[in-house]
Amino acid sequence: MKGFYLRWLFAMILPMLVLALSPVGSNAQDGGIRIEKQTPGVVDAPPTIAIQKPEILSITTKDVDVKMTCMDDDPAGCKNVTLEADGKQILSSVDGLDTVISLAEYEGRGVTLKFTGYDSAGQRTEAVRYVNVDSGNRRLSLVNSFPNARSLDLDSARVLLLHENNFEIRDLHSGQVIASIPNSLDAAIKEAYLTPKGAMIRTNATIYEWREDRLSFVLDTYAYATFDSLIKIKGNYALIKKNYCGVLRNLLTGADTIIAPSCSIEGLLEDGTAIYSSGNEDGVFRQYKEGIGSSVFFVAPPGYVMIGTDEVSTLLMKFGSEDKFPLKYTLLLHTSSGNRELGPFVIGYLPEHAYKLDIMQNNGWIAHFQFGHSEKEEEGILGPLELWVISPDGTEQQVADEDYYDRLESISENGDVLFKTEGSYDTFYVSDNVAGQRDGFIRIPVGITNPVWRGDQLYGIMSFDNQITQVYRINTDSNPEQPDTTAPVISKVKPADGVTITTATPTLSAKLTDKHSGINADSIRLKLDGEVLQAHYEITTMTVTASAYGLSNGIHHLEIIVADRAGNTALSTTSFQKKDLEPTGKLQFTTLATMVDERAGTVTATVYRSGGSSGGLTVNYRTWNRSASAGSDYIFSSGQLTFANGEMKKSIQVKIVNDTYKEQLEVFYLSLYAPSEEGALGANTETTFIIRDDD
Structure with missing residues (x-):
């Protein structure tokens, strides 16, 4: 045992002695850091x-x-x-x-x-x-920086981030965390999109919904399917292609509705109207609305397929004959005014050219590509590649050619076309539109990736090695030198200016928007008759609300003050009247009691309207047992009376049962209750019926 202990002690001490006595040479290396010879023990x-x-x-x-x-x-x-x-x-x-x-x-x-x-x-x-070197950087305004984060999506008020393996929704301008949930997915995140209650998140093969405090499976997919072909998100709804069915999901409640057992999803409108087509109805496009059901939306001429639809227009396209060269396509624009054909446009000499079929529409505007005119077209020589935009009134304008245009990215609700030139450094451009809001097109500063329209404002992302993500607002005006001097917009004020309300506890509200610098939530003040109210600003809806209590009759003054993050302020002053609702008539029975013979079959009560006759009103009624019983002595009766404008009286009939039994006097009564808000009850709200036996 003693020998084992000595061998163990020697084995432990010897390496430390060697290390302590060994000189540190000038060529010693440690993890790539050069260490100079120095006094032992000093690092x-x-x-x-x-x-x-x-x-x-x-x-x-x-x-x-x-x-x-x-x-x-x-x-x-x-x-x-x-x-x-x-x-x-x-x-x-x-x-x-x-x-x-x-x-x-x-x-x-x-x-x-x-x-x-x-x-x-x-x-x-x-x-x-x-560093991105670009002399055009004066078009950029930094909205916010997010360290150690990757941006997945944004709107004008929020940004969706993957931050230190957590999904986070933050206020785009202040950076404040609105919601957060751990990333429990075991696959790389391919893309994601904000929803009212969270986000839709896609890995390479699966889509999940982040709703409130959990991630839920939505559907499996395959790697090369576009998100828009699987799910369309707009407002408070998502239209999902799931198990060959079209499923409409209410993103506020989470409720799913199967709109058709087998269909292709085509479009989704802001109000939740789903547009779809079925294979067994060639050219028929249907619409489904929650609570209403399905109906025909549009019947397309033969050969047309849908490109897209929104609240203003529907765009369809069909190819020309593949036996005729060059290959061409035709567009069909459907609006409330009817149908209008556009084209045909040349797309190439081979079917493979159709892969570059860049066509987009938004709010009645259309962006599309074509090959320009060539006098040697019959010899197989095409004209130059061109990008065109068509306005809602049909005006057409070329906005780019093949020197700049490689791929169409998007078109804004105002007709601004975003496209890019591909190369070692992709370059994005925004075109002039038919409205002539700028001359020519502008180049997006280098380093910006994934520019996106949110309304009529263009945003861009700049990131570096997952260390930092920066969100920029891109100024697309003709003169980008001007600072933000535009005040926020206060709209949809409730109660509206000049209205009369009848409640003493109204909810006051307004929509606050600022597309340049964003709303400074700390600046918001709501004053009612000079008193500051406690207000709540909801970022997702951009709405401020406050409650008032105990309002007296008379005129009240509402003042709303808000500033943006550039210091520009806006003021809204409105007035409304509080007035107790004056009844447009009192309703009561004309008699307090009526004697009726059993053999009469029916008895009638009259309801009289007094104290006013303008406007309509309603009142409910029903019978009640006393000594008489419903079913054996009379027939139970209930319902609602409706008085039209100027109508002064109504009658109610109750059936009497004529039996063969000898009986004493029997009693039941009829009462009025729950008048509409415009009316009131008088003194005689009950009338008694006395049944006299005739056996």
Whole structure:
């Protein structure tokens, strides 16, 4: 045992003695950090660098401010600092940088700046900054930055993020977390879209719904299916293609309704109207509305398929004959005014050319591609590739050609067309539209990915290696130099100016919008007759509400004050009247009691209206037992009387049962109750019927 203990002690101590006695050479390496020979037991830490400029992710003109400091535990400090741009050294100094550099040669693309600090022992520390060099960056206004986050979707008020493996919905402008849930999905997130209660989230093969505090399975899919062919989301509804069925989901309640057992989903309107088609009804498009059911929406001419539909128009398309060259397609625009054919447009000489069938519509505007005119068309030589926009009134305008246009991205509700040129650095453009709101088209600054329209405002994302996501508002005006001087908009004020209300406890509300800087929720004030009320601002609906109590009769003044994040303020002043509802008549029976013989068969009671006859009103009635019993002595009766404008009296008949039994006097009565809000009950709300036996 003693020998075992000595061998164990020797094995433990020997390596430590070797390590302590071994010299630390100048070529010793540890994890890529060079360690200089020094006094045993003293550790030389690598240098520390701090980069003040530029930010970890930024967009800038060709002249860039750089500022960096280097510190080391050696009294001599840092020995050297360098700055590289995409691997090319452009600066070197002793212990810091504070200057302006030119990145003109990188104009129109991104560049990685690597800062390196060295100490006297040769150890180094590195840090990088990613800069997009674009002289057009004055079109961008930073809305917010989200560290360690990936942006999945946004609207004008909210942003959906994947942040440290949590799904988060935040206020787009303040960054405040509105809702959060852990990411329990075991697959990469492919795409996601905001909903009123959460989001629809897609992995490569499955779609889930985040609703309130849980992730629920929606459907399985395959990798190359587009999201829009599987689910269409609009307002408070989602239209889902599930197990060959069309399913309409109310995103507020979570309730599902199967609209058809086998169908193709075609479109979804803001009010939840689902547009679909069935294979057994060629050319027939149907609509389904929650609570109403299904009906025919549109019957298309032969050969047409639906491209899209919204509240203004429906767009359909058909190909020409494949036996005739060049291949062409025709559009059909259906509106409330009727049908209008557009085209035909040339799409190429081979069916494979149809893959580039860029056609989109929004709010009556249409964007589409075609090959331009060629005098050698019959020889198989096509004209140039062109992008066109058609306005709701039918005016057509070319907005781009093949020098700039590779792919159509989207079209806004105002006819602005977003397209891009593909290359080593994808470049996005926004076209002029037929309304002539700008001259030519503008280029979206480099580094912006996934630009999206939200209403008539264009937003873009810039991100870097999942370290930071930045959301920018893109100014598409002709003159992007102007700062935000536009005040917020206050609309849909309730009670509206000049109205009369009858309740003493109204809910006051208004919609607050600002498409430039966003609403500053902390600035919102609602004053009623000079008194500040406690208000609640709902980000998703952009609505502010407040409750008032105990309002007296008379005129009341409502004042709403709000500011945006640029400091612009808006004021709304309205007045409304509180007035107790004056009844348009009192209702009562004309008699308090009526004697009726058993053999009479019926008895009649008259209800008289007094104190006013203008307008309509209603009142309910029913019979009640006393000594007479319903069924054996009379027939139970109940219902509602409706008085039309100017009508003064109504009658109620009750059936009497003529039996063969000898009986005493029997009694039942009839009562009035629950008049409509416009009316009131008089003094005589009950009348008694006395049945006299005749056997």
